Amino acid sequence: MRYSYYPGCSLAAAAAEYDLSLRRVCAALGVDLAELPDWNCCGATPAARVSTALALALSARNLALAQRAGLDLMVPCAACYNRLRRAEHALASEGPRRRNLEEMLNFRYTGEVKVVSAPEAVCRVGLRAIADRVRRPLEGLQVACYYGCLLVRPPEIVAFDDEESPVLLDKLMLALGATPVEWAYKTDCCGAGLALTRPETAQRLVDRLLAAAAEAGAEAVVTACNQCQISLETRRAAASPPLPVFYFTELTGLAMGVPGTGDWFRRHLVDPLPLLRRLRLAG
Amino acid sequence: MYLLTSQGEREQADPRFREEVRLRSGQPVELCFQCQECTNGCPVAEFAAYRPGLVVRLVQLGLRHRALSADLLWLCPACETCAARCPNGISVRRVLDVLRGMSVAAGLVPLNHRELVFDHLFLTGIAGRGRVAELPLLLRYKLATREILRDAGLGLRMLRRGKLPLRTDGVKNRAEVRRLFRAVADAGASPEQVENPHLLRATAGAGGGW
Ligand code: SF4
Ligand code: SF4
Numbered sequence: 001m002r003y004s005y006y007p008g009c010s011l012a013a014a015a016a017e018y019d020l021s022l023r024r025v026c027a028a029l030g031v032d033l034a035e036l037p038d039w040n041c042c043g044a045t046p047a048a049r050v051s052t053a054l055a056l057a058l059s060a061r062n063l064a065l066a067q068r069a070g071l072d073l074m075v076p077c078a079a080c081y082n083r084l085r086r087a088e089h090a091l092a093s094e095g096p097r098r099r100n101l102e103e104m105l106n107f108r109y110t111g112e113v114k115v116v117s118a119p120e121a122v123c124r125v126g127l128r129a130i131a132d133r134v135r136r137p138l139e140g141l142q143v144a145c146y147y148g149c150l151l152v153r154p155p156e157i158v159a160f161d162d163e164e165s166p167v168l169l170d171k172l173m174l175a176l177g178a179t180p181v182e183w184a185y186k187t188d189c190c191g192a193g194l195a196l197t198r199p200e201t202a203q204r205l206v207d208r209l210l211a212a213a214a215e216a217g218a219e220a221v222v223t224a225c226n227q228c229q230i231s232l233e234t235r236r237a238a239a240s241p242p243l244p245v246f247y248f249t250e251l252t253g254l255a256m257g258v259p260g261t262g263d264w265f266r267r268h269l270v271d272p273l274p275l276l277r278r279l280r281l282a283g
Numbered sequence: 284m285y286l287l288t289s290q291g292e293r294e295q296a297d298p299r300f301r302e303e304v305r306l307r308s309g310q311p312v313e314l315c316f317q318c319q320e321c322t323n324g325c326p327v328a329e330f331a332a333y334r335p336g337l338v339v340r341l342v343q344l345g346l347r348h349r350a351l352s353a354d355l356l357w358l359c360p361a362c363e364t365c366a367a368r369c370p371n372g373i374s375v376r377r378v379l380d381v382l383r384g385m386s387v388a389a390g391l392v393p394l395n396h397r398e399l400v401f402d403h404l405f406l407t408g409i410a411g412r413g414r415v416a417e418l419p420l421l422l423r424y425k426l427a428t429r430e431i432l433r434d435a436g437l438g439l440r441m442l443r444r445g446k447l448p449l450r451t452d453g454v455k456n457r458a459e460v461r462r463l464f465r466a467v468a469d470a471g472a473s474p475e476q477v478e479n480p481h482l483l484r485a486t487a488g489a490g491g492g493w
Contacts, residue, residue: 009414009415009416009417009451010415010417012448012451012452013416013417013418013446013447013448013451014417014441014446014447015446016445016446038454038455038456039454040409040413040414040454040460041409041413041414041415043406043409044405044415045361046401046402046405046406047406047409048361048380049361049380049383049402049478049479050384050402050406050477050478050479050482050483050486051467051476051477051478051479051483052475052476052477052478053467053470053476053477054463054464054467054477054483057463057466057467058409058460058463061459061460061463100470104463104466104467105463149361149362149363149364153362153363153364153366153367154363154366154367154374155367163367188326189326189360189362189364191326191327191360192360193360193361193362194327194358194360196401196421196424197357197397197398197401198358198397199433199434201327201330201358202360204330205326205327234437234441266444267444267445267446268444269437269440269441269444
């Protein structure tokens with residue numbers, strides 16, 4: 001399998017361990033990634049807040065580049081995924097929106113190339129095939145799978161799984177030998193959008209989530225959203241449950257025994273090693 | 284017609300306001316029957332004096348000033364839960380984006396308002412380099428809001444862990460990205476496509492200071 005790869009601005013910075021672990025896991029699973037040449041920022045929430053037209057245009061430029069490259073576009077960042085899917089939706093519709101975008105970007109949209117989130121793309125390899133590659137089952141790891149907002153809403157445009165109760169990551173965790181816990185906050189908001197401007201409010205939302213995950217018996221959280229990972233690590237109260245927050249690719253890589261895990265885990269602001277050592281999953 | 288709010292303030296109802304919000308947001312606000320599904324699912328409702336359902340009600344009633352002054356405008360992290368749950372297909376989030384733009388246009392928020400400063404810096408960064416460079420963005424935000432010391436420790440921890448690289452690449456074809464900003468700002472795109480014209484003009488460099 002081959003994809004164009006859209007890392008997005010965050011994976012080059014605060015979410016570097018997501019990028020590193022995803023590349024390793026893909027290589028080990030035989031999924032080729034070719035970085036999309038000259039990709040630009042999707043505009044994220046600020047562009048959408050200021051102008052829907054601008055948000056669509058910025059995202060659509062990347063779709064035009066992907067169409068030229070001729071491969072489906074894999075997007076790990078949940079925010080970018082959300083914005084690119086909205087642009088895809090606008091381009092796939094008939095009407096002035098599509099014509100405007102085509103005109104602005106000087107291309108004709110064919111619909112041959114699709115936007116795919118990283119968790120979908122990885123799981124497309126097949127959960128059985130991934131389970132077969134597991135060298136170190138994540139036995140004893142009770143984990144809360146957390147999906148957040150951006151991978152599921154608006155459901156008619158972006159959801160690739162049940163919008164209120166998605167299960168893709170839960171199934172993946174089972175394939176890796178971990179135990180996903182049942183909890184009711186899978187798609188609740190972590191307040192990442194407020195992390196910088198209103199940290200106290202963001203912290204209330206994060207603490208609510210961590211408390212719920214701990215109550216459900218989880219010792220860690222796993223996510224496919226970099227906004228969530230960062231806000232869950234940085235906006236928690238000192239007294240909140242000390243759960244580490246993993247990218248799904250990190251746990252996949254750990255279970256498959258791919259090299260480089262140390263370089264991912266040392267970047268975490270909440271050190272995951274004590275937990276992993278206790279479970280004999282790290283040296 | 285004057286309406287009294289719970290705070291005992293009087294405001295004259297302005298039916299044009301409802302139509303303007305409806306047009307600009309593309310949301311059928313007249314259909315809202317106050318079921319409060321949006322408020323029940325909203326993660327920040329408990330921190331807001333004006334909750335999602337109430338903001339829609341203010342719009343319906345044409346209470347312009349109340350609606351444009353609602354704290355929820357700036358508290359909403361755009362989680363989209365309201366839109367996913369509303370039985371009438373109303374996205375309160377879209378309504379809030381439009382109200383933000385209108386409150387800026389009405390001069391109801393200072394230009395050094397944090398959310399506006401952040402959006403402005405974020406977008407001028409993209410207009411300039413095509414991509415976001417997180418470290419300069421954070422530093423500029425801290426300077427503009429005079430909050431240098433807040434989160435300084437966190438910033439250092441992130442730097443040490445390689446999460447805020449000093450150098451990041453920009454786009455090569457910056458002219459094309461800039462052209463998109465200009466095209467949208469100049470097109471006078473349909474009102475439901477430009478929620479905050481002031482901020483858009485400021486970031487597109489098409490006149491209008493910030
Ligand atoms: S969910 Fe929809 S109909 Fe119900 S109060 Fe909110 S906006 Fe009105
Ligand atoms: S999008 Fe905003 S208003 Fe709607 S539920 Fe989420 S936080 Fe509340």
